[in-house]
Amino acid sequence: MDFQLPNLTRRDFLAKSSLGAGMILGAPSILKASAPGAPADEIRVGFIGCGKQHEVLFNAMVNIPGIRYVAACDIMKDRLGRTFGAIKSRFGYSIKRYLDAADMLEKEELDAVFVATPDFWHAPHTVMALEAGCDVYCEKMMSNTIEGARSMVAAMDKTGKLCQIGHQRRSNPRYRYTLNELILKEKICGQLINMNGQWNRALSSSQDIVSKPSILPDADTLRRAGFNTGADKELSLEELRHRFLNWRFYKDLSGGPISDLGAHQIDIFNWFMGSQPTSLQASGGRSYFKDREHFDNVMCIFDYDTPQGSARAFYQVLTTTSAGGGYFESFMGTEGTIEISEREAYSNIYKESGADNAKWDKLVQRGLLKKEAAGVAAGGSDAIASYESAPPDQYALPGGLSKAPHQPHIENFLSTIRGEAKLTCDARHALESEAPIYWVNEAAETRETIHFTEEHLHT
Numbered sequence: 001m002d003f004q005l006p007n008l009t010r011r012d013f014l015a016k017s018s019l020g021a022g023m024i025l026g027a028p029s030i031l032k033a034s035a036p037g038a039p040a041d042e043i044r045v046g047f048i049g050c051g052k053q054h055e056v057l058f059n060a061m062v063n064i065p066g067i068r069y070v071a072a073c074d075i076m077k078d079r080l081g082r083t084f085g086a087i088k089s090r091f092g093y094s095i096k097r098y099l100d101a102a103d104m105l106e107k108e109e110l111d112a113v114f115v116a117t118p119d120f121w122h123a124p125h126t127v128m129a130l131e132a133g134c135d136v137y138c139e140k141m142m143s144n145t146i147e148g149a150r151s152m153v154a155a156m157d158k159t160g161k162l163c164q165i166g167h168q169r170r171s172n173p174r175y176r177y178t179l180n181e182l183i184l185k186e187k188i189c190g191q192l193i194n195m196n197g198q199w200n201r202a203l204s205s206s207q208d209i210v211s212k213p214s215i216l217p218d219a220d221t222l223r224r225a226g227f228n229t230g231a232d233k234e235l236s237l238e239e240l241r242h243r244f245l246n247w248r249f250y251k252d253l254s255g256g257p258i259s260d261l262g263a264h265q266i267d268i269f270n271w272f273m274g275s276q277p278t279s280l281q282a283s284g285g286r287s288y289f290k291d292r293e294h295f296d297n298v299m300c301i302f303d304y305d306t307p308q309g310s311a312r313a314f315y316q317v318l319t320t321t322s323a324g325g326g327y328f329e330s331f332m333g334t335e336g337t338i339e340i341s342e343r344e345a346y347s348n349i350y351k352e353s354g355a356d357n358a359k360w361d362k363l364v365q366r367g368l369l370k371k372e373a374a375g376v377a378a379g380g381s382d383a384i385a386s387y388e389s390a391p392p393d394q395y396a397l398p399g400g401l402s403k404a405p406h407q408p409h410i411e412n413f414l415s416t417i418r419g420e421a422k423l424t425c426d427a428r429h430a431l432e433s434e435a436p437i438y439w440v441n442e443a444a445e446t447r448e449t450i451h452f453t454e455e456h457l458h459t
C-alpha cells in the first residue's frame with residue numbers, strides 16, 4: 001500500500017517541531033502560509049509604531065532566529081525609513097511600508113504584530129490586529145483607559161489569538177528566580193509585610209526641538225491619528241506637533257508618569273503578591289512642569305490582604321530628580337529584604353540579624369545566593385548607635401542576564417506562538433495587575449481613599 005505523507009500545514013509543522021523538542025505547553029497559533037522558499041516555521045512579523053521603543057524591541061529581536069520581517073507601519077515616513085533601512089542592512093531584504101495600520105493588516109499575511117504606538121492607540125491597534133488573525137505583542141501600559149485595556153482582553157478571548165503585554169520583567173530570569181525560588185520556595189523574606197518601589201528620573205523639558213521639523217507629520221495626518229483628541233478646539237499644526245512629540249503629557253493620550261513608569265513596578269508588586277490590592281491612597285502634584293496635564297510627581301500606598309496578614313506597598317514616581325537610587329522594587333519581610341531592579345546594579349538582598357543563619361548559609365553553599373563582603377550594608381566603619389538594630393548582612397543574586405532586557409519576553413511570545421511555552425504576561429494577567437494603576441491619578445486628584453471593588457478591578 002502506498003504511504004502518503006500528510007500535507008503538513010505550518011501549524012502542524014510547528015506542533016511536530018515542538019514534539020521534537022519534547023514539550024508542548026500550549027496549542028501553537030495558526031501561522032499564515034509562508035512565502036515561497038521561506039522556512040515553514042518562520043514567524044511573519046509586522047510592526048505598528050516605529051518610534052523609540054520599537055527600536056529597543058527590534059534590537060532585542062535581531063538575534064532571535066525564525067523571524068521574517070514583513071511590514072511596518074508608522075504615520076511618520078522618516079521612522080518607517082529607519083526601520084526599513086535597519087532590516088535591509090541587517091538581513092538583506094526589503095519590508096513593505098505603511099502609513100495606516102488597517103491597510104497593513106488587510107494587505108499583508110502576518111502571524112505576529114508588535115504594537116509600540118502611544119498608549120491611546122494600543123487598544124485600537126491591538127484589537128484590530130487580533131481581529132485580523134494575528135498574535136500581538138503590545139507594549140505596556142495596555143491602554144490609557146481601563147476600558148481600553150478591557151477591550152483588549154475581550155478581543156483576545158473572542159479571537160483566541162495570543163496577546164502578550166510588554167511587562168518584560170515577567171520573563172526576566174532574575175525576576176522569575178527571585179519570585180519562584182527565593183520568595184515562594186525558600187521563603188527567605190519570612191512574612192512579607194512591606195513593599196517599596198520607585199522610579200526617580202528627571203525628565204528634560206518637552207521634546208519639541210526636532211532638528212528637521214519637515215520630517216514630522218502634517219496637520220491632517222496628526223488629526224486623523226487622533227492627536228486632536230480631548231482638545232476643545234481645532235489645534236494648530238504647532239499644537240498638534242507638540243502633542244505628537246509629547247503625548248505622555250496629555251490626559252487623553254496617556255496615563256502620565258504613574259502609568260508610564262509606575263506600571264513597571266506596580267506590576268511587580270501585584271505579580272509577586274499574587275493578588276490585587278484592597279485599597280489605594282495617593283497624592284500628586286504639578287509641582288514644577290506647569291504646562292503638563294499629568295502630575296509630575298506622584299506617591300501612593302496600596303494595601304493588601306495576604307494569608308499571613310495585611311501588607312502594604314509604597315510607590316513613588318518623581319520626574320524632577322534622578323537621585324535616590326533610580327528604579328527598583330523592594331520586598332521587605334521579617335527575615336529578609338529583596339531589592340530588585342531591571343538594572344542588576346540596583347539589586348540587593350539583606351538578611352535580618354534574627355534570621356536563621358544556617359538556612360542562609362546553606363543557600364549560599366547551594367549557589368542560590370552570593371554573600372557580599374562584610375560591612376557593605378553596615379556602612380563601613382561607622383559605629384552603630386545603641387538605638388539602632390544590627391545592620392542586615394548583604395547578599396546578591398547569582399548570575400545576570402546576558403541578553404537585552406526585552407529579549408526573554410519576546411522569546412516567550414514567539415515560543416508560545418510555536419506551542420513551546422505559555423505566555424508569561426497575557427492580556428488578562430496584565431490587566432489583573434495593571435487595573436489598580438488606572439485609579440491612582442483619580443485617587444491623587446480627589447485625595448480620597450479608594451476601597452477597591454470588583455467594579456474597579458475586573459478584567
Ligand SMILES: NC(=O)c1ccc[n+]([C@@H]2O[C@H](COP(=O)([O-])OP(=O)(O)OC[C@H]3O[C@@H](n4cnc5c(N)ncnc54)[C@H](O)[C@@H]3O)[C@@H](O)[C@H]2O)c1
Nearest residue numbers: 049050051052053074075076116117118119139140141225
Ligand atoms: N516596556 C518598556 O520598557 C517600555 C519603554 C519605553 C516605552 N514603552 C512603551 O512603548 C510605547 C511607545 O513609546 P515610545 O517611547 O516609542 O514613543 P514614540 O513617540 O517614540 O513612538 C511612537 C511611534 O508611534 C507612531 N504613531 C503614532 N500614532 C500612530 C498611528 N496611529 N499609527 C501608526 N503609528 C503611529 C509615532 O509616529 C511614533 O513613531 C508606549 O506605549 C510606551 O509606554 C515601553
